[in-house]
Amino acid sequence: MSAIFDERIRKVAAEPEVQRKVYAATGRLMEHRRHAVTETALPDYQELRAHAHELKKHTLEHLDHYLEQFAASVERNGGRVIFCDTGDEVEDFLIKLAGQRGARLLVKSKSMTSEEIDLNERLERHQLEAVETDLGEFIVQMTGERPYHIVAPAMHLSRYDVADLFTAKLGAPREEVIEEQTMIARRVLREKFLKADIGISGANFLVADSGAVVLVENEGNARLTTSAPRVHVAVAGIEKLIPRAQDLAVFLKLLGRSATGQALTSYSSILSGPRREGELDGPEEFYVVLLDGGRSRLLADADKRQSLFCIRCGACLNHCPVYRKIGGHSFPWVYSGPIGAIITPQFMGPFHEPGLPFASTLCGECAEVCPVKIDIPKILLELRAEVKEAETRAGANRLERLAFQVWAWAMTHPAVYEMGGLMAAAALAGQGGYVKELPGLINIGPVKAWASQRDVPAPAAQSFRDWWRQRRGGRA
Amino acid sequence: MNRERVLANVRRALGREPGQAIAPLPEPRIRIAQTALEDRLRTMRAAIARLTGKFYEAASPRDACRYVAEQLNGAEAVASNAPFLAECGITALPNVRAGWTDPAALREACARAPFGITCADFALADTATVVLLTSREESRLPSLLPPCHLAVIPRERILSGLDELLAREPLPVDSRSAMVLITGPSRTGDIEQILVRGVHGPGEIHLVVV
Numbered sequence A: 001m002s003a004i005f006d007e008r009i010r011k012v013a014a015e016p017e018v019q020r021k022v023y024a025a026t027g028r029l030m031e032h033r034r035h036a037v038t039e040t041a042l043p044d045y046q047e048l049r050a051h052a053h054e055l056k057k058h059t060l061e062h063l064d065h066y067l068e069q070f071a072a073s074v075e076r077n078g079g080r081v082i083f084c085d086t087g088d089e090v091e092d093f094l095i096k097l098a099g100q101r102g103a104r105l106l107v108k109s110k111s112m113t114s115e116e117i118d119l120n121e122r123l124e125r126h127q128l129e130a131v132e133t134d135l136g137e138f139i140v141q142m143t144g145e146r147p148y149h150i151v152a153p154a155m156h157l158s159r160y161d162v163a164d165l166f167t168a169k170l171g172a173p174r175e176e177v178i179e180e181q182t183m184i185a186r187r188v189l190r191e192k193f194l195k196a197d198i199g200i201s202g203a204n205f206l207v208a209d210s211g212a213v214v215l216v217e218n219e220g221n222a223r224l225t226t227s228a229p230r231v232h233v234a235v236a237g238i239e240k241l242i243p244r245a246q247d248l249a250v251f252l253k254l255l256g257r258s259a260t261g262q263a264l265t266s267y268s269s270i271l272s273g274p275r276r277e278g279e280l281d282g283p284e285e286f287y288v289v290l291l292d293g294g295r296s297r298l299l300a301d302a303d304k305r306q307s308l309f310c311i312r313c314g315a316c317l318n319h320c321p322v323y324r325k326i327g328g329h330s331f332p333w334v335y336s337g338p339i340g341a342i343i344t345p346q347f348m349g350p351f352h353e354p355g356l357p358f359a360s361t362l363c364g365e366c367a368e369v370c371p372v373k374i375d376i377p378k379i380l381l382e383l384r385a386e387v388k389e390a391e392t393r394a395g396a397n398r399l400e401r402l403a404f405q406v407w408a409w410a411m412t413h414p415a416v417y418e419m420g421g422l423m424a425a426a427a428l429a430g431q432g433g434y435v436k437e438l439p440g441l442i443n444i445g446p447v448k449a450w451a452s453q454r455d456v457p458a459p460a461a462q463s464f465r466d467w468w469r470q471r472r473g474g475r476a
Numbered sequence B: 001m002n003r004e005r006v007l008a009n010v011r012r013a014l015g016r017e018p019g020q021a022i023a024p025l026p027e028p029r030i031r032i033a034q035t036a037l038e039d040r041l042r043t044m045r046a047a048i049a050r051l052t053g054k055f056y057e058a059a060s061p062r063d064a065c066r067y068v069a070e071q072l073n074g075a076e077a078v079a080s081n082a083p084f085l086a087e088c089g090i091t092a093l094p095n096v097r098a099g100w101t102d103p104a105a106l107r108e109a110c111a112r113a114p115f116g117i118t119c120a121d122f123a124l125a126d127t128a129t130v131v132l133l134t135s136r137e138e139s140r141l142p143s144l145l146p147p148c149h150l151a152v153i154p155r156e157r158i159l160s161g162l163d164e165l166l167a168r169e170p171l172p173v174d175s176r177s178a179m180v181l182i183t184g185p186s187r188t189g190d191i192e193q194i195l196v197r198g199v200h201g202p203g204e205i206h207l208v209v210v
């Protein structure tokens, strides 16, 4: 476990107030979900989960096909698809677009993909104002934090924190009533929506046969983001594809119920792009930015590929005893909880936070509640093994380097080299051509680690240097 | 080009060739409950009540118009271009503006009006959802910007649920830019999980079944 991870966990442990809030909030979300998936509320729940899993599996196994189909559908409807390998490429595209359209103000609705690449910071570096419009995101943008939870970004803050923030950042008179605070945000953001030049959304799903972006939300900020400004850009990971609009019959039912216990969220928008002939509103331009950003690397592992099935419902976070204890900001990257624990090491490498796959009790709750049936505990175990393996390898490498340095030093100090060689030869004589085990005297520390992976050829009984000296001596 | 690079990386990861055929796709999972209209109405009424929306079953188009007038109580409203609203006489009510042709005028009116009146293309009984298909007749903003949304629903358009909708509209956004499903008022729980309605969209919704 890294010192930062440790430090963050200690910090939360010292904040009983935050712990209490997170525990209560996740508990309530658990309750809502539980009621929404009972035998009476949703008799075919298990069947839907199995179907969702199959659909995601199929789509990812043939992702190139569905990406091509999606791009063709978007373009048929008059939109454009931009494929990006990295956050830099997303930034380049958006900066160019904003420049060409003379845009200054961008409104954003929740997009974890854009969090992944720190899109707001990137836009701000170019003097563009990017405003988060989901209430929770709006709040955490003001505190300069990452979202605490995929579904409830400001879960860790109280109405008093919000009152402080609104007074400090918006210059609003102090207001501690939550309804009134919400109305302040409504007024401030409404103005932004109507003035914004570009709306940036994420995507809950990308529908290949329709070329559509699907947005699921409760507030209406995603609808405003994608309807009010002249330009709509959706930024999403390539794994968000589903084959058909009809598959929404499975996914929409599972997503709302798993996230907040709603049969359907307040708004589901299926958007296929620029306003058509005769339509009176909606964007005039429509772009879908598809980010790889490490996903194709994950795809290569047929076993762990299922990590990309995630529909970001947040249920695994709410049900995770570790998340509920250490909270969202202890996690090392934008994704927290069990899903964060399995995708962070795969995106960022095992050393980003080696302790992460171990921060789990393997109780299995996450897999139990996951609407797309990702086997999170199994992946955690595999990742643990990978961390251990990587550590051994890196450890061995470190020691090998050290051993090499010792050798190099000895080489440049002939007397020492000679002594080492004599000792080794004496010790190894008679063990055959290869040495399985080094004599105790030198089989310590770096040499031991290095040799444990290798058979060391035994040195000749007489070293070159001895031979040379003898010859020279014989001649002399 | 980035596109080719990303696709090539994906193919390499999956061990696929460009244009390689795909395995058969699982059939869509569509299950339509056969229910009588009366049952659907009952389900819808209960579902919208749980969401704190209002439900009114109008005896006739005239009755629907009367209900709408009563709600407006003289306040300004933006009505969509749907012919059914005109048939009900709603667009002829005082202070109801309709017959939109200019996008800027529509947007400006929606930003000001306290009421937005739409005509649902479909409704889903089990979740009390209003379905709006963007077109010349229905725009996106009248159901979004005003604080109160009155959705008029001709009763024959009430479907059992999402599955029936997607069976009828397998490609819902092929000939239009958007399909929006509206289930209850706009809401948030982002501060201390206290439910607040009307955060960005309408805080009040009425389903007026004709």
Ligand code: SF4
Pocket (backbone or CB within 6 Å): A258, A309, A310, A311, A312, A313, A314, A315, A316, A317, A339, A366, A369, A370, A371, A372, A373, A374
């Ligand atoms: S891993 Fe499953 S439970 Fe967790 S957020 Fe993703 S879909 Fe939801």
